Amino acid sequence: MLGIATLVAGCASAPEEDGEAGGEKLDFLPCMVSDAGGFDDKSFNQLGFEGLQAAAEELGVEYKEVESQAETDYASNINGLVDQGCNAIVSVGFLLAPAALEAAQANPDIDFISIDDPIDQDGDGETDAENIKPIIFDTAQAAFLAGYLSAGVTKTGAVGTFGGANIPTVSIFMDGFKQGVDHYNEENGTQVKVLGWDGTDGSFTGGFEANDTARQIAQGLIDQNIDVLLPVGGPIYQSAAAAIEDSGREIALIGVDADVFETDPSVGPLLLTSIRKGMDVGVHExxxxxxxxxxxxxxxxxxxxxxxxxxxxxxxxxxxxxxxLADKLDELRQAIIDGDIAVESYLAG
Structure with missing residues (x-):
């Protein structure tokens, strides 16, 4: 339904049994470092980690993962995995790109996989090291559909969004969402408002934690009579859900990255949909x-x-x-694929 993504894209304990590859144990150690959201965020990091686990199981090898507590951990965590003999290192998130690039350039024999950043620091359109594979997502396309959907179901005429940080991998959701609402207004002669993002700036928590700041921003949008809310930034959706539940109103929540209905059933009744990224299969492959x-x-x-x-x-x-409305979303999805509707984003080309 509706273009559902079919991609299913301290250290943890390793599997106890050694697997076999072609009758011989594979000499390969895949590793992953999270961003500050952690592997239990039921979203971004968790989805990437599931891809690592699936790949290790298929290959019959052990794996290592390390969870970052803050941005200051990124470089040391990546270098720690290098020192432990990792053959492939997955960095989860845009903010890890500088540390991942430095480590990749210093260790050309290690394969690096970058989730959500092309690692093109010099802006020449090319990845800055030959041993880095970027796994990136033009989520504005799916967010456009979510924005159109939101404009079609709102009863108050106002929908809202906020993010963890104003970085491209967050604002790309908000850009697509706003474009979808604007398209609905153009087609239907309506004036549904988008609160929390004006196309350049908006409401951000400054991090990716479920905390009082996230809850207060969600509450501020709810106080402006929105009835659909898109929080972009891993576990900050949990704070948004708490604010929605406290409001006593019917306000739809939109998840990001994973199908949050599946990863966190506790908020299932609130979820209109989720904007899905196939990180798990991308990492796995x-x-x-x-x-x-x-x-x-x-x-x-x-x-x-x-x-x-x-x-x-x-x-x-x-x-x-x-x-x-559901049928219209299918039409819009095909129109975007065919190029009849252009969804703007920093990845569109």
């Missing part, structure tokens, strides 16, 4: 390729066309979404 000696640094860019991004099902909200 890249690690398996590296483990088999077939590492390919060609960037993967998830789009609606290759199903790297998409909308999750409506789940509990399905009966509240008019059939004609």
């Amino acid at each position: 890249a690690i398996v390729e590296a483990g088999n000696g077939e590492f390919d640094p060609t960037p993967f860019i998830g789009t609606l066309e290759n199903e790297g991004v998409g909308l999750a099902p409506f789940h509990d909200w399905e009966s509240k979404v008019p059939a004609e």
Whole structure:
């Protein structure tokens, strides 16, 4: 339904049994370092970690992961994995890019996989090291559909969004969301407002933690009579859900990265949909390729066309979404794929 993404893209304990590859134990150690959201964020980091686990199981090897507590941990965590003999290192998130690049350049024999950043620090359109594979997502395309959907179900005429930090991998969701609402207004002669993002700046918590700041920003948007809310930034959706529940109003929540209905059933009744990124399969495939000696640094860019991004099902909200609106989303998805509708983003080309 509705372009659902079919991609299923301290150290933890390693598997106790050694696997076999071609009858012999594979000499390969894949590793991952999280951003400050942690591997239990039920979203961004968790999805990437699931890809690592699936790849290690398929290859029959152990793995290592290290969880960052703050941005200051990124470089030391990556270098620590280098020192532990990792053959492939996945860095989860835009903010890890500088540390990942430095380590990749210093260790050309290690394969690096960068989630959510092309690692093009000099801006020449090319990844800055030959041993880095970017896994990135044009989530504006799927967010456009979520914005159109939100404008179609709102009863108050106002929808809201806020993010963890004003960085491209966060604002790309907000850009697409606003474009989708604007498109709905143009087609239907309505004036649905988007609060929390004006196309350049908006409401941000300054981090990716579920905390009072996130809850207060969500509450501020709720106080402005929004009835659909898109929080972008891993676990900050938990604070948004708490504010929605306290309001006593019917306010729809939109998840990001994973299908949050599946990863966190506690907020399931609130979820209109989720803007899905196939990080788990992207990581899985890249690690398996590296483990088999077939590492390919060609960037993967998830789009609606290759199903790297998409909308999750409506789940509990399905009966509240008019059939004609659901059909329209299918039409819009195809129009974006065909190039009849251009969704602007920093990855669009």
